[in-house]
Amino acid sequence: MLSHLERQSASDTKKRIAIGGIWHETNTFASGKSDYSAFETYQLAKRDELIRRYRGSNTELGGFIGHAETSRFQLVPTLFAAAVPSGIIEHQTAMKLCHELIDTIHNAGSLDAIFLSLHGAAIAEEIDDLDGFILERLRSIFGPQIPIVITIDYHANVTEKMVRHASVIIGYDTYPHVDMAERGEEAAQVAARILETNQVPHCSFKRIPLITSPLNQQTDKEPMRGIFQLLHEIEEWPQILCGTVAMGFPYCDVDHLGASVLVYGTEPTMTEKAVNSLSNRIWAKRKSFTPEVVSVKEGIRQAVNAESFPVVVVEAADNIGGGSAGDATDVLAELIRIQAKGSVMLIADPEAVQKAISSGVGRRTALKIGGKSDRFHGSPVEIFVTVRSVSDGEYVHKGSYMTGYVSSMGKSAVVDADGITIVLTSRRSMPFDAEQLRCVGIEPQKQKIITVKSAIAWKAAYGDIAKQTIVVDSSGVCPIDLSKLQYHSRPKPLFPLDG
Ligand SMILES: [Zn+2]
Structure with missing residues (x-):
């Protein structure tokens, strides 16, 4: 007892x-x-x-x-x-x-x-x-x-x-x-x-x-x-x-x-x-x-012509947080085509990071950016850029997503293509905290267009400052229209695929 x-x-x-x-x-x-x-x-x-x-x-x-x-x-x-x-x-x-x-x-x-x-x-x-x-x-x-x-x-x-x-x-x-x-x-x-x-x-x-x-x-x-x-x-x-x-x-x-x-x-x-x-x-x-989306061309046109900024352009199909490669180039190509100055985007491309680093900060160099992972993310964009900075790409989450956690984009380089800022990262890095841009010297609030490779979770980073959100129908392995996917094993029936 x-x-x-x-x-x-x-x-x-x-x-x-x-x-x-x-x-x-x-x-x-x-x-x-x-x-x-x-x-x-x-x-x-x-x-x-x-x-x-x-x-x-x-x-x-x-x-x-x-x-x-x-x-x-x-x-x-x-x-x-x-x-x-x-x-x-x-x-x-x-x-x-x-x-x-x-x-x-x-x-x-x-x-x-x-x-x-x-x-x-x-x-x-x-x-x-x-x-x-x-x-x-x-x-x-x-x-x-x-x-x-x-x-x-x-x-x-x-x-x-x-x-x-x-x-x-x-x-x-x-x-x-x-x-x-x-x-x-x-x-x-x-x-x-x-x-x-x-x-x-x-x-x-x-x-x-x-x-x-x-x-x-x-x-x-x-x-x-x-x-x-x-x-x-x-x-x-x-x-x-x-x-x-x-x-x-x-x-x-x-x-x-x-x-x-x-x-x-x-x-x-x-x-x-x-x-x-x-x-x-x-x-x-x-x-x-069922979400509302516009073509990449129309979306970028609307973003450039917006009255207040920043505008967030959402590349949901290349959602890194959904498993996509983060190197789709159709939005980047359109930003460059129409010279959308004041825009910023991230592209995961370790090869381009290395090339930028070996060129050196302040130097102008030709790069092939993105579109290298597979056939679902477009082709590389070939442009001349000026290397603005290089860093280890580490930051502490200060927003509401995983607050306090340290994330690393791997070696990163910020390059400028005539007013379009491209953050090249070695790792695929989800845009869920504004420190991701701040740690490489970019203030999100001052940008005209922020492009995010994300569906919704980017709002934890930029939801408070976005004056307008435009979802574009871009390339990647997280298509908005699920009927674009070739399923073999899914259950049937499944709405909306089977009506
Ligand atoms: Zn989730």
């Missing part, structure tokens, strides 16, 4: 929770494969380094760590690896990362729970649901009792396997994504509740045969604003714990492609009612997800 003191110390024992994850949004239409270096050069942290790197940042791990450090959790950091969205993950890389994550968790000693930051649209060469694969392996090692709580992106293509093996799945509530730390904190609260009550909530999960361009999925605009209002109302219903709306990532050719909703709670009739309400609402709004 335990004495009073022994009971006290047993209840004070901290709960040991392993944390980690593998995060990748895989674009199966992108050329090239994502290898281990794609993770090493973006985000790869092991053991204590994981805590040091993410503590205090606006990331899922940052939120989870913040909550844990003020509660009775003892964190066991394992591995977190993320790559900038890109092509299919090479088999060896997927196996290496999964082994590193799973083995470290397995060898961590006795655990009370596991928290993982996943994406929900990770695809490897031989595993089309890498997120589900990781969860299934952990469940088979640890058995049915241990709580496994995970966070996923709003663009997850959620599978039955993920739902079956995770105790609770929590998705972002925002697009542009700015609530990562909040969701990580929510995951910590949910894990604490499961550990306290010893009760795993019931899940109702429903897939919606719908796939949409990211362009009309912004959560502070209709139709998503109303859908999230409904979700938040549902989360206040009795016996409901939490819910997620995942709009899916359309640039994946997999049989589990599409939007879905999940609701957790203690009473199955209530969770069922909740997922039906949400999925009915989303289905009823399915026709309002």
Whole structure:
């Protein structure tokens, strides 16, 4: 029998929770494969380094760590690896990362729970649901009792396997994504509740045969604003714990492609009612997800003739955050053709960076810029430029996306083509924070035209200063019109592809 003191110390024992994850949004239409270096050069942290790197940042791990450090959790950091969205993950890389994550968790000693930051649209060469694969392996090692709580992106293509093996799945509530730390904190609260009550909530999960361009999925605009209002109302219903709306990532050719909703709670009739309400609402709004776009030529004409600046020209098809190469040239070629002075754009082109660096700052040189990744991103643009500066391309996020995190564009060069500023970067770099331009000496507010290779997430950087937004129908592997993609494995029927 335990004495009073022994009971006290047993209840004070901290709960040991392993944390980690593998995060990748895989674009199966992108050329090239994502290898281990794609993770090493973006985000790869092991053991204590994981805590040091993410503590205090606006990331899922940052939120989870913040909550844990003020509660009775003892964190066991394992591995977190993320790559900038890109092509299919090479088999060896997927196996290496999964082994590193799973083995470290397995060898961590006795655990009370596991928290993982996943994406929900990770695809490897031989595993089309890498997120589900990781969860299934952990469940088979640890058995049915241990709580496994995970966070996923709003663009997850959620599978039955993920739902079956995770105790609770929590998705972002925002697009542009700015609530990562909040969701990580929510995951910590949910894990604490499961550990306290010893009760795993019931899940109702429903897939919606719908796939949409990211362009009309912004959560502070209709139709998503109303859908999230409904979700938040549902989360206040009795016996409901939490819910997620995942709009899916359309640039994946997999049989589990599409939007879905999940609701957790203690009473199955209530969770069922909740997922039906949400999925009915989303289905009823399915026709309002078609975005308005103009041709590149017309878009640039409108931008140049605007009355107030900056104007943001959106190259959504070359969305780096959606796995595109970031070197499409059709907008650059048009800016140069009509001499759109005062415009700025980034192009990922390590070869052009090297050439600019070897020419030297202040020198004029001929460059072939962009269009080198594959046949989907146009041809290189050949122009004379003046090299303005070169740098290591590092910056700290000061805006609302991953606040506090250090990003690197790799060696970068700013070149000027008669009033058109081109930032050449060695790495594909998502335009989600204004420091990306400021770190190379460009003040976004002073530009006439800022071109972004992004769909919506650029708003975390320039949404506040953009006087006008023009979405152009440009080239890349994230086309706005999804019927341009050659799917082979997607489910059927799927709106709007099958009417
Ligand atoms: Zn997303």
